[in-house]
Amino acid sequence: MNWDDVRIFLAVARRGQILSAARTLGINHATVSRRLTALEKALGARLVLRRTNGCELTGEGEAFVEAAERMEAAMLTAQAGFLGQDAALSGTVRIGAPDGFGISFLAPRLGRLLTRYPGLHLQLVPVPRVFSLSRREADIAITVERPDQGRVVARKLVDYSLGFYASRGYVAEHGIPQAIEELRQHRLIGYVEDLVFSRVLNFAEELPRDVRATFEISSAVGQAEAVRSGAGIGILHDFTARHDPDFVHVLRGHIFKRAYWIVYHENARGVARVKAVSDFVMEEVAAARDGFLPDPDMANGDVLSATG
The missing domain is CATH 1.10.10.10 (Winged helix-like DNA-binding domain superfamily/Winged helix DNA-binding domain)
Incomplete structure (x- = not known):
């Protein structure tokens, strides 16, 4: 054979x-x-x-x-051993990630990994979808839930928080809601519910029944841009929105807590280039960990969490 x-x-x-x-x-x-x-x-x-x-x-x-x-994994491991780490790191690694994390966090940082390993070829696919590692749609996937099936290696990256944000122009025209029930009087931006790729991102389930988005966008980055334009109030990632001067954090006591996981197929466990990229992502997240969490002055707010 x-x-x-x-x-x-x-x-x-x-x-x-x-x-x-x-x-x-x-x-x-x-x-x-x-x-x-x-x-x-x-x-x-x-x-x-x-x-x-x-x-x-x-x-x-x-x-x-x-x-x-299994044969493929053995061949890749043997190649890494015989050719040495530098040669093993000359291949392609594709990273699949949710668009919010992929665009806002990974894209500005992965260039440093290419400086460290010039022979590496990176492909970042930041789209809101589930990636099949068994079909090699990605070598590494960043997920918002821990996989409960498949032959994969999964490690928790970080807990992160989200909150309600509006643009300065929106609050100047429509005011700031003081209670979550007052969202009924505001335009809310959210996901297209039947296209949500993970149940933990269906924030509508954690809001009052009659509080629903009137502007639905299937992309976290798209939602952020809609909020920036003044289209309404949205639930945005704190690690990107908190320090953006265009956004006003409203209903600060209401916190949505989620987690990111880093996942790769168990056959890639011994592949040096996959390990190098995985380690780099974990290092970068660890260095920025505090930015993913709620501000200390919001620690006693209502935390709306979902487990994966």
């Missing part, structure tokens, strides 16, 4: 299409199809059903994925 054939099979299994796998691997799609057939002949089993709209794993294919991923 040829390792290159196994590597191609994994790409097809993760991408769901021969053409997409070929693009990922940088080879011709006919080569992918031919090598996949060679692997099936070597194993004496049909691994993939080829359809006009993509590929579907057979039962044998599903079973072989786990064995193939």
Whole structure:
């Protein structure tokens, strides 16, 4: 059995299409199809059903994925050991993260990691969605819940807080609510409820029943920009909004507490470049930890927390 054939099979299994796998691997799609057939002949089993709209794993294919991923992990670990850390850190690492954390926190800091390891190639994907590590949609994922399934390594990054914010122009025109019930008289900005990618981000469940957003945006960064424009009051991350002169913190006694986790597939545990990026993110978060937490003068407020 040829390792290159196994590597191609994994790409097809993760991408769901021969053409997409070929693009990922940088080879011709006919080569992918031919090598996949060679692997099936070597194993004496049909691994993939080829359809006009993509590929579907057979039962044998599903079973072989786990064995193939163990082979992949062993190859990556061996490569790191034989080539040395510098060479092992010359590959690509893709980080998937919620847009608020990815854009506001990670993007301004990851350049320092590239200075430390010039051969590293980073891909940051800051979008509000769940990333599949088993399908290699990301090498590292920042999540707002601890995964409860899958073969992953998960470590808690930090607790963080959110609060109610408005623009200076908005409060000058509409005033500042003094109690959460007064939000009924204000425009509220929030998530599109049926598109919330994690239940812990559905803040509407923690508000009075008749307090609902009239302007829904499926992006934390988009919500912040809407608040900045004066469109209404929104629930924003304290670590970005607190020190922004455009924002006024209202209803300061009401705090939403959440947590970030850093997650990667257990097969990447021995991959030096993944470990280097994971360690860097943890170092940066640890250095900025106080900024993620509520101000000390709000410590006795109503904390609205969600567990993952």
